[in-house]
Amino acid sequence: MTLVDRADRALLDPTDPVALTDVPLVEVRDLSVTYPSTPDTPAIAGIDLLMAPGRRVALVGESGSGKTTLAMAVAGFLPVGVDVRAATMQFRGIDLLARKVTRIPQRTPGISMLFQDAMTSLDPVFPIGKQLTSLLRTTSKVSRSAARDLAREWLARVGLTDSKRVMNARPYELSGGMRQRVMMALALCTSPQLLIADEPTSALDASLSRGMMDLIVELTESVGTSLLVVSHDINLCLEFCDDVVVMYRGEVVEHRPAATIAADARHPYTRGLLACIPTLESVTTDRLPTLDDFMPATLVGSSV
Numbered sequence: 001m002t003l004v005d006r007a008d009r010a011l012l013d014p015t016d017p018v019a020l021t022d023v024p025l026v027e028v029r030d031l032s033v034t035y036p037s038t039p040d041t042p043a044i045a046g047i048d049l050l051m052a053p054g055r056r057v058a059l060v061g062e063s064g065s066g067k068t069t070l071a072m073a074v075a076g077f078l079p080v081g082v083d084v085r086a087a088t089m090q091f092r093g094i095d096l097l098a099r100k101v102t103r104i105p106q107r108t109p110g111i112s113m114l115f116q117d118a119m120t121s122l123d124p125v126f127p128i129g130k131q132l133t134s135l136l137r138t139t140s141k142v143s144r145s146a147a148r149d150l151a152r153e154w155l156a157r158v159g160l161t162d163s164k165r166v167m168n169a170r171p172y173e174l175s176g177g178m179r180q181r182v183m184m185a186l187a188l189c190t191s192p193q194l195l196i197a198d199e200p201t202s203a204l205d206a207s208l209s210r211g212m213m214d215l216i217v218e219l220t221e222s223v224g225t226s227l228l229v230v231s232h233d234i235n236l237c238l239e240f241c242d243d244v245v246v247m248y249r250g251e252v253v254e255h256r257p258a259a260t261i262a263a264d265a266r267h268p269y270t271r272g273l274l275a276c277i278p279t280l281e282s283v284t285t286d287r288l289p290t291l292d293d294f295m296p297a298t299l300v301g302s303s304v
């Protein structure tokens with residue numbers, strides 16, 4: 001049985017002892033996160049997440065369902081003062097709960113993040129070339145000229161072939177799509193084991209979104225990086241990911257392979273999300289379905 005088979009088995013039954021005899025990439029059990037401004041209401045609670053190496057996993061759900069909070073907890077980006085509790089929270093077998101909490105959050109080694117807003121993620125003052133070479137020099141301990149060569153190589157890999165101009169440009173001199181490609185180069189040039197992409201396409205139009213997802217898949221595969229993508233767009237996730245984790249009001253309500261979730265969705269919220277995807281046929285109907293058509297009244301009012 002391969003690790004991916006075991007992961008599939010674990011997705012169906014996380015308590016299956018045969019499922020995970022190898023070390024999973026991410027293992028989270030009974031995670032809850034509470035922000036200091038709402039001490040009586042955890043933002044997420046009772047979260048289990050199991051991810052095998054090599055998988056592309058999508059976290060989907062409506063705004064405020066806790067996707068980013070879960071991703072940030074795994075990445076180690078939650079600031080001091082946020083209460084993080086779990087029975088288990090490991091990355092490649094390393095206990096993330098044992099890490100020191102510092103005033104400036106420490107990124108979990110081996111994990112890179114790609115944020116939705118490249119403009120605020122990039123340093124506005126320094127040229128792109130300097131931002132890439134400083135990162136490469138810090139992480140790979142290479143000479144200045146080797147780092148510049150690597151930086152140019154990475155810009156070409158993300159489709160920025162005019163690398164001389166891009167190296168000298170500041171973020172505001174590039175288009176949104178180009179900035180997002182620069183962010184991809186920064187996120188992957190250190191060969192992380194896991195890329196967490198938080199709404200990587202939400203600032204892009206539909207055709208650019210698809211192109212960006214194609215690029216993310218191609219590059220993560222070539223680098224050997226697993227992907228955890230946070231998205232509102234379940235349709236895009238079904239196309240590009242292996243597994244879909246559905247979050248609703250701070251809880252994981254469904255975790256299924258993308259290939260079968262459409263036929264096999266068990267939670268009414270998942271069924272509602274899937275039914276709300278517009279199709280060529282649905283544009284001719286008077287009224288598109290909404291989540292209220294699928295959610296029992298008892299669930300609509302519930303929260304963690």
Ligand SMILES: Nc1ncnc2c1ncn2[C@@H]1O[C@H](COP(=O)(O)OP(=O)(O)OP(=O)(O)O)[C@@H](O)[C@H]1O
Pocket residue numbers: 035036037038043061062063064065066067068069070
């Ligand atoms: N820094 C914060 N301080 C207090 N509450 C927060 C903070 N960040 C998030 N929350 C709350 O935690 C809950 C989950 O938010 P989170 O951003 O994780 O959801 P999300 O599903 O990623 O939403 P979105 O898709 O809009 O980014 C929400 O109720 C939100 O208001």
